[in-house]
Amino acid sequence: MDETLYGTRDRRGHFKPKEPARPAPLFAWPPRPVALLRWLPHYFLPWNLFFLATAAAVWAFALPEVEAVARLEWGWVLRLLLVNALLVLLLFGLFELRLYVRRAQGIRFKYNPEFPSDRKNPAFAFGRQDVDNALRTFGLGVPIWTAWEAIVLHAFAAGWVPWVSFAQSPWYLIGLAVLLRLFHEAHFYCIHRLIHTPFLYKWVHSVHHNSVNPSPWSSLSMHPVELLLYFSTAALHLMVPSHPLLAIYQLHIAGLGAVVGHIGFDRIELGRKTAVPTEAFVHYLHHKYFEVNYADGLVPFDRWFGTWHDGSPEAEARMQARYRARKERAKANAAAAGGASGAA
Numbered sequence: 536m537d538e539t540l541y542g543t544r545d546r547r548g549h550f551k552p553k554e555p556a557r558p559a560p561l562f563a564w565p566p567r568p569v570a571l572l573r574w575l576p577h578y579f580l581p582w583n584l585f586f587l588a589t590a591a592a593v594w595a596f597a598l599p600e601v602e603a604v605a606r607l608e609w610g611w612v613l614r615l616l617l618v619n620a621l622l623v624l625l626l627f628g629l630f631e632l633r634l635y636v637r638r639a640q641g642i643r644f645k646y647n648p649e650f651p652s653d654r655k656n657p658a659f660a661f662g663r664q665d666v667d668n669a670l671r672t673f674g675l676g677v678p679i680w681t682a683w684e685a686i687v688l689h690a691f692a693a694g695w696v697p698w699v700s701f702a703q704s705p706w707y708l709i710g711l712a713v714l715l716r717l718f719h720e721a722h723f724y725c726i727h728r729l730i731h732t733p734f735l736y737k738w739v740h741s742v743h744h745n746s747v748n749p750s751p752w753s754s755l756s757m758h759p760v761e762l763l764l765y766f767s768t769a770a771l772h773l774m775v776p777s778h779p780l781l782a783i784y785q786l787h788i789a790g791l792g793a794v795v796g797h798i799g800f801d802r803i804e805l806g807r808k809t810a811v812p813t814e815a816f817v818h819y820l821h822h823k824y825f826e827v828n829y830a831d832g833l834v835p836f837d838r839w840f841g842t843w844h845d846g847s848p849e850a851e852a853r854m855q856a857r858y859r860a861r862k863e864r865a866k867a868n869a870a871a872a873g874g875a876s877g878a879a
């Protein structure tokens with residue numbers, strides 16, 4: 536399919552969608568009711584509804600009776616681990632296989648014109664990004680996600696936290712379910728800002744950013760401390776009355792949803808004439824420039840705090856101005872410190 540219908544490539548061959556990324560009109564001021572109504576289906580489709588479906592499948596088929604979950608036993612926890620690993624293998628693996636192994640659409644719609652390099656890179660286990668990322672995903676990502684899931688489900692089953700039933704308060708639970716994606720964004724923004732502070736970046740978050748040109752396996756390729764923080768989003772259900780299904784949904788938004796920003800392609804071709812958008816651009820720019828787009832644009836945190844990058848030349852200029860101002864501040868501070876020590 537002709538990618539120039541939807542975007543352009545710069546001199547270095549990097550693809551950019553024609554339309555700059557836009558934060559969801561949810562918090563637009565002044566309000567834009569028509570834009571909001573038009574956008575609303577995208578809040579649910581395709582991803583949030585898909586994660587709700589996978590969560591419902593786990594809730595219905597992969598878990599034993601409540602009495603068994605009330606006993607923290609290896610059997611059901613291991614089964615949950617296996618189911619989560621299988622979901623990741625199917626979803627991430629499908630994207631990886633089609634787009635990166637088979638390279639079914641070449642670099643059409645691929646932001647970075649290069650595929651992750653096959654050359655040995657000492658930053659990665661066994662020198663390879665794909666092997667390192669997959670090992671981290673299945674060896675750390677999925678187990679830490681499952682550990683949080685098991686703790687929260689056990690807390691519900693053992694009666695440690697209030698379990699609201701759908702029969703009892705359907706509208707409360709529906710309202711909570713709708714808000715969970717927004718909560719995920721707020722939680723992710725906070726922990727993401729935190730791990731970009733110099734000490735935590737160096738020792739924790741740099742592991743994720745080693746994949747400068749990410750692929751689907753990079754999604755959950757993180758340091759264990761980052762994974763513990765990332766999946767702590769499920770702790771919400773230990774604090775507000777909820778339902779176990781919603782806790783599983785919350786973890787699927789985080790665990791399976793991580794792939795969305797790491798697909799690396801702006802669109803996925805389905806046949807010759809159709810290419811569906813992926814929503815990967817905003818987080819791709821985070822991997823490219825590091826200090827922009829800490830959130831995904833659903834809640835405009837980056838706009839509010841001056842770190843939004845929509846891919847436009849204006850955003851590029853704003854980012855460069857911010858870096859220059861920071862450098863000058865550092866220079867001035869160093870000069871002042873030098874002057875003070877000289878005077879002492």
Ligand SMILES: [Zn+2]
Binds near residue numbers: 743754796797818822
């Ligand atoms: Zn990332």
Ligand SMILES: [Zn+2]
Binds near residue numbers: 727825
């Ligand atoms: Zn980051």
